[in-house]
Amino acid sequence: MKAAQISEYGKDVVKINPDAEMPELSSGNVIVKVHAAGVNPIDWKITEGYLGQALSDNFPLTVGDDFAGTVEEVGEDVTEYTKGDNVYGSGGVRMGGSGAIAEYLVTGVNLISKKPEDASNHEAAALPLTGVSAVDVIYNKIKLEKGQKILIHGGSGGIGSMAIQIAKHLGAYVATTARKDKVQYLKDLGADEIIDYKDEVFEEILKDYDAVFDTVGGDTYKRSFKVLKKGGVIVSMLGQPDTELMNKYQVNALGQFTQTNSDSLKKLAELFDDGAIKVYIDRVFPLDEAAEALKYQRDNSVKGKVVIEIN
Known part of the structure; x- marks a missing residue:
């Protein structure tokens, strides 16, 4: 599968790996086919080493936290979701996931929720963090x-x-x-x-x-x-x-140290579907331009969110 990864910390080190390993499923987790990933400042900060050596054991590290996608497989003890469910949330490595800017990810059920019904994949991917x-x-x-x-x-x-x-x-x-x-x-x-x-x-x-x-x-x-x-x-x-x-x-x-969780994601979905909030997307990049997306987020006064289209 394709994934946006880094093998070292620094500026402009994100590369597309066309042969990244598929994530492994374990108990309490789901594998998701990713449709879109949202870009946050934390993403480029991680690539530049702002979190120190906390994540370096995971090299090559797949970048990204926020996503919207479809459940492909469910692990043991997972009862809330089934194959084909549209979900959104966090799949970041720092939270125990495999990284969101990839064609597939694995993440815990405590970090996801059903996608807002009225949201597009781009909008849902821009919401979580x-x-x-x-x-x-x-x-x-x-x-x-x-x-x-x-x-x-x-x-x-x-x-x-x-x-x-x-x-x-x-x-x-x-x-x-x-x-x-x-x-x-x-x-x-x-x-x-x-x-x-x-x-x-x-x-x-x-x-x-x-x-x-x-x-x-x-x-x-x-x-x-x-x-x-x-x-x-x-x-x-x-x-x-x-x-x-x-x-x-x-x-x-x-x-404030934000930890994405299912309860907050459910509340967020309710607010979106009730029309209380809208998502404003500044720019959408394809997966092959993930590095440019992180750079754009870092170097510009972004209006709303930057999103990467995956599938």
Whole structure:
């Protein structure tokens, strides 16, 4: 089978292996024929060695986490799925799968769910990591309620795009930071207020917010504490919570490490099929151009998601 793989860490090291080994089925797992794979920043970060030597024992390593596909085989003790089921979720090596940017993958049933009925394969493949991150933060960490105000940094990215839509679905007032060329896109997502981070200082414009969802990190994260009211909450996708700033501003600061799971994927599918969220796909690449897809994700300000078509 074909698979996008690396045999070492570095920039631009992804190669297509036309003779990759088929994944082996084991108890509690399924083999999936992959139709499409979603590209996330973690994918190119892994290829460049950001996870250190944690995955190097798996060389050659098949790249990719998110996918949509059809169940080909089910392992022992698997009762939730049968051959022919349309599923989506995570098949990443870091989660115990065999890698998603390949014609076939093996993954655990705890990392997948039935594909949203109304979603195309491209849309479903773009959902898992970004969608689960947004669901977990908005529903479980922030516990956002109708009428509350939330600032979402990086609103045009994959996670930000999902978070804006979910927050609006819950009836919140949503502000976001982005570049000028993303304004119309963010309005279409439902953002109430869009701040150009290059020409405007968001912490001088926004006050007394209930929550901040940070997907940018660095100085943006630190400045965001000024936006919150006392007792507010800030959740960041990057780095550990800053306890000094948390105590200074009397707010709650939390970190987010997303672990894709069946329950969150089911909730995500419900939101999609109910029309609460849409998937915005920036660009689709064929499997043979997987390296270009990861590079495009890394080097550009992507609007929504990048997807690789497999089968």
